[in-house]
Amino acid sequence: MSCFTTKFADELIANAAYIGTPGKGILAADESTGTIGKRLASINVENVESNRRALRELLFTTPGALPCLSGVILFEETLYQKSSNGTPFVEMLKSAGVLPGIKVDKGTVELAGTNGETTTQGLDGLGERCKKYYEAGARFAKWRAVLKIGQNEPSELAIHENAYGLARYAVICQENGLVPIVEPEILVDGSHDIHKCAAVTERVLAACYKALSDHHVLLEGTLLKPNMVTPGSESAKVAPEVIAEHTVRALQRTVPAAVPAIVFLSGGQSEEEATRNLNAMNQLKTKKPWFLSFSFGRALQQSTLKTWGGKEENVKKAQEAFLVRCKANSEATLGAYKGDAKLGEGAAESLHVKDYKY
């Protein structure tokens, strides 16, 4: 094959396919220490390890939530944490049929000579790190590349650098038993219309899959985490059906059928928007050879976070809010969401932060 042969091939294919189980999706709980600090600050909670641990425990022990999830992306610290009864989080997730994943990139740095475009770091020693993460129980990884739309953006340099960075990350993961989630996020910032976003998304995804081919990545053992195709944050909103149509068309034009599943990022969308858009895509009657699901961070946790407020006595209510979003998104992967999820506080709130940095 054009792809390389690895002893992990069968396992990679099985895990990628499992993550693409209809009715399930991914909880992105891999906020770095800095980023989770911003979240905790917004609910007046101190950014200390015990609070970070408490939040994740709240999420992972929510009754009824884990069956809606096929995977959870973790930050390195969390990979080694335990619940209050001493069970490692990784064990807790695995025994509930949820694959642990690990964020492996080291953030973005600017590309000199561009207008604020970036590339992603993290390749140094990545093979060794992946081995350790595999030993710790991780079975998939995530690397976020970031592009933006502007007058002259994304530039050919930014597209190429990010695509080839993703490809190198992907093959290193596969060499070490981790299914790589390929995430080329095109930020929603801007006043462009949905057609512009579609054009850029198609161009970026085409470059990604060329790079993955060049690097001999086994597509059947990967996942894609793209942005949905939407108008820019400063443009008028459109209906979920319109987003669904443009998004699925862009994917049909660029993502080979060998990729088992596409797990959307939510960007700055509100919890409810993200769910409705995903639902609309799964209702669309057109060719979709990959399973369409979610890999949501903010769009799964926002109202849960607010309800919790860092207080022990709010845990149960917060867990209920989390379950509502998990179930809603689970239904959305089947095109069965009726829009009747009890909106928790903040569920309809936009989560857009201009020029968002993790």
Added chain:
Amino acid sequence: MSAFVGKYADELIKTAKYIATPGKGILAADESTGTIGKRFASINVENNESNRQALRELLFTSPGTFPCLSGVILFEETLYQKTSEGKPFVDLLMENGVIPGIKVDKGVVDLAGTNGETTTQGLDSLGTRCQEYYKAGARFAKWRAVLKIGATEPSELSIQENAKGLARYAIICQENGLVPIVEPEILTDGNHDIKKCAAVTETVLAAVYKALNDHHVLLEGTLLKPNMVTPGSDSAKVTPEVIAEYTVTALRRTVPPAVPGIVFLSGGQSEEEATLNLNAMNKLAVLKPWTLTFSFGRALQQSTLKAWAGKTENVAKAQATFLTRCKANSDATLGKYTGGASGDSAASESLYVKGYKY
């Protein structure tokens, strides 16, 4: 969109979809004057215009064959020829639901500094020529790029040149109302195994789809005409099921779902081999987001040619032979071929010619 959407967009999409109708396929009858001369020589028929007209009339008036065909590729001379009753071939075909297509490339030339690798000519004034062909009734076009497998082949230069040539041809066609059939043929010549062919096919197709994206080609208004993935001509044969598995895997890894149909070339395969392989692909229980059908030249005409031998008294027999192959391949597109059509020895004859030049 990233794709160029000109005034012909809807028509291109409709035509491409129609050509990809399950149960139908393409008759490649676009042999150049020189090439058809070789065929005639093999049956002792003089290569003059009336014989060329007679052969094509034999094919196009074969009773019962129209339902098996969605298109016929013609050479320029044939586009302007008529039946013996004075009806333009183009009209005859169109009236019977068969779309006329036109070969627009001007053959291959060597790439200096390579080991016999080639690129394809034909871009000069291609737009104007396409307009003329459209006026004459053509609705799709064909351009054959050729690559070979060797110790250091195909080279990156050859892949890039051929992919880009195909992309430029494709967009020019779409600007002028013709659905481009994109044909990156990798010759079977060689003693490589099927895995090598698969790897090369995947690399080539990935480059082709990147080039098509770069050139803003509307994938929904194109068709792909690839080689099947097989062992080299000097290697041991494998079963149709093995060919089917490697071929479909290669396509799933590279051909975006937006492409409506894949119309295989037969290369040097015998009539029966080509049909059995196509049938096996359509029986394969794996998700295929494009229809898999045929665009056969030799593999549809070989035994018909022999049965005809240039004699009027043989026409009915030759037409019956042609019908047999058409039906066999039509069944194969539905995975319904049960083998042994006609039992004609010519049907099993290999049509392999080393270093085949059209």
